[in-house]
Amino acid sequence: AQKITQTQPGMFVQEKEAVTLDCTYDTSDQSYGLFWYKQPSSGEMIFLIYQGSYDEQNATEGRYSLNFQKARKSANLVISASQLGDSAMYFCAMREGFQGANNLFFGTGTRLTVIP
């Protein structure tokens, strides 16, 4: 089974609107971490946000927030007030086990296009 599932190959959003990118995960571990990365057309992988499985509050970093629903095993990324520079591929990833003990599993990504 896929450990990370991103069901939206592509998404469009109007500039200044909010958008939610979906991510579901599969693990039997109690301790895990969830990550979102942005990959613009230039190709680099940019870390956006992290949520630990024991964190009670949803993570936020500027315009990015992670909507963490543990029972549903979902970790959706919310981007508020979209900007043209947000157009990129977005990858959800998960680490199982203790921090630093294991590698990341990545989803297949969602391509976000921000429309002026």
Added chain:
Amino acid sequence: DAEITQSPRHKITETGRQVTLACHQTWNHNNMFWYRQDLGHGLRLIHYSYGVQDTNKGEVSDGYSVSRSNTEDLPLTLESAASSQTSVYFCASEGQGGDTQYFGPGTRLTVL
């Protein structure tokens, strides 16, 4: 500023040749990783290391090897390049906290 670099950024080689991709980080991180990125697969782990002299196989390790002789470098070697290894390769590193992996800029490898 600390950083992670990869070289070369682009490489074209022929089937059967040995190729080494370099990865160098100045974060002083113990954990380093190599991923490949292909359309429809996202990023998949090739090899990883938790410190000097430590190396481990990832999900797609066949045909690849790594060595870790110091903290800063984790070179990836393709022993005998195959066309199926045409891909974009990313190196990453992280500290003991484990809440952020920092990625290099990537190497685009084409095997003809």
